[in-house]
Amino acid sequence: MRDEMSIMTEKLKRLSELEERILSCIGVGDCRNALKGPYSKPIIEISCPNREHGSGFEVHFARGRFSLARALLDGRIEPSEGLAEEVYRCTLCGSCRYVCNNCENPDFIVNARENIEDHVEIWEEMRADLVDAGVAPLPKHKEIFSHQEKEHNPYFEKHSDRLNWLPKDSLFLKPGGEYLFFVGCTSAYRLNDISRTFLDIAEQANLKISISPEEWCCGSVNFRTGVEKLGKETAQHNAETFKATGIKKIIATCAGCYRTLKIDYPKWIEDWDFEVLHSIEVIDESIQNGKIKITNKIPGIITYHDPCHLGRHAELYDAPRRVIEAIKRDEFIEMRRNRANAYCCGAGGGVKSGFPEFALEVAIERIKEAEETGAEWLTSTCPFCLGNLKDAANASGSKIKVVDLLELVKKAI
């Protein structure tokens, strides 16, 4: 058994290094369905999309996945493609981390999650070990990465088409801006209205923006699916591109790009020295300091979906809400699950490409939750979330208008 264990430990080197944190899960199972809030206002958190929209076995939520990690480390089970498939059904939304045995009061420090630290990091490392073991990523991901190696995007598009939405003589392609706009793949190839809208608003706010045609995919899709090597190469290329511009501030409209540049890149790039901002932070500041004037307040109830990468992963909750407060004419009504309690849209962690039906099912649940508010507008700050939510609104016949918050801002100025 000992020999088997040491062989396994060698194979699963990342998980081995995280063993203490993995053992910190005692299995209470809040991650299955935690209750938050007081008697007077209880909220039951159906927090794990995978658990609720899959077959619901223990392995589909955090407690079971910790057991799985322990069994792998003990050598009780071997890595396999079937096992990988279960591990990759997670959207990495991080809700398990948030609901994990957590007392919620700073005066009483009794939290398991402090020992586990960051669930998502453990799931990502588990994936990276499975990649090294040769049983992951999923076939669909492999296809995507094979394209990405050549064309630097996961959408099976050509790199040379990345900025087709921008006039060839655009001033934004000139160097010397104060901010570098990192467009991101979704906003470049699929929802490029978001990019155009951001640039229009930025112009009105008198922000000096440059765009680099050398930009590649941020690598989020690689880091999330455990394909570290490609992720690191991508990060390295982008970091060199950023350095070459001489610009120190980078803006992303995509929550996934933002999370990757802000949280992942500093881990992989030695001399990383950039300030990473989400577009909504910049717009918020411009509204606050009067550079953007609101002239046409938006009629109709607005609700807001917190992207996991912006909310739980980066704790950026207030800026989008301040912006909505500034542009609304009627009400801003929060969804039942919001901020750190927000339900995932279902697209992240490689799920949209790996398990598109599951991703859609989760998003339909979120659309229904948005509809419960009576909102006319469901807004968010991540093109990847928006894409999935739009698909869900179409599939479910919802009349709710799914828009990027930037689009509402543009209407309001």
Next chain:
Amino acid sequence: MALYDELVNIVGNKYCTDKDYICVSYSRGIDPCLPEITPQIVLRPESTVQVAEIIKIANKYKTPILPRGGGCGLMGGSKPISEETILLDLTRMDKILDINEDTHTVTVQCGISWSRLNAVLLDKGYYTGNMGPGSGLTASIGGGLSHHSGGGGGCAKYGKCTEHCVGLEVVLGTGEIITLGSQESKFIENPFIRFAFGPDLMGIFLGDNGIMGVKTQATLNIFRRPPYYSGKTFYIEDDSYEKSQQIVLDMMKLGWSKELGIYDFFFYPPPSVMGITTDGLIESWGDIKGGVIFYVHEAFDEQVLERTSDVLEGIAKKHSTRELGPSPEEGNITDWFYAEQGHWQIYHNLFSMMGPDYFVATTEFIYPIAKYPEMLYKLDKWEEDHHEELFDADAESGVGQVYMLNHNCCYFGTGINATSDEDLKEDVIKLWKEQFEFILKEGGVLYMCGQIGSHVIIDSRVYSDEYYNFFKGVKEVTDPNHIISPGKFRF
């Protein structure tokens, strides 16, 4: 057709698995040192009929079945004892079937969690009174009813969670489905009372540790939740065992929950307090060395609450050293417990704060309030007498908290804390069993027995021969082939 194929026919491919990487996640409960055993098949049935069909197939193949709710067992009750086990994950049976405001009852499938049920009830101004096991958040109704559980809130007022079960549907070990309580009559549609039509046979299935049948549906009393509450925390420097008991007894003299609205009453003995203060878990408690009590009480009327608050405070002040509070920042744990998050996790969070380096082998039990200081001294003595063995096992023994149950009993949250060391686990399990035996022989009542506790009860010959024969006879009737949870109680 093979066993697996027959089971797939019942629940479908999606909810039946024999994949090792899925089954392995059912190899443990919360108990951290009993051997982990992976079931051969895991099923997630959605209905009573499916459960009945599964049990018939298990009989055909003479394969054991283990029903599992929230998977929060602390004594090996929610994990397999043998590898050939078919594990029933009952959490898919999580529907609220009826909230009946006329009979003040709720009928649910037993796989729903206490927290999910109460979230819905609280929205309507009700609760289950006893909010479920200390596992709180994720423990299932079926699990709570199988163990006479408490600790998730409300024990001092509402007692054990089994006390308010008025209807129960059970699949027997034969695959037959029976309903108990008032629904023993074919002519009663909505259950409303447990004690009906002769002997209380529902009691056979309550607190049975999951061995007499599979609970599929339950009806519980529901109560209007009083809108007003208050709570205080007090520090008792010396003689806290006796003084805390005196506070309880004085409050009882004046009416306890009926007159004073007491909802929960906890006592943290000095070693437990020292653990909290040493680790700085509640900074405002500073370095206090004695015991701590806290209570929460409720009322439907604000003025009544004010009056009872004064009475309770007067009693507490008479026997304590000083108040910790009144705000949470000043150390009053009650707002956190009742109004924030604590009531959902008062117990198990104490395990999790230990982190990966320690685990808890719990020996919790029920004891009369009239004698709890004596028992605390006896447990202190047990620790002293076992000092060497505990030292060798890198473990310590202690009582985390004593919390009041109804008007005459209390739960002891006691056990052994040990360093997570594979080489010492056997020694810890030996001490665990020894402490169980000691508690049982000192008159403690085990309510959650699981694998280890039920074995100690039998091996220590706690039952009279006559009772054990009777118990076996009842098991023979409900589960003649010993299909359900074999091994517990040495069946």
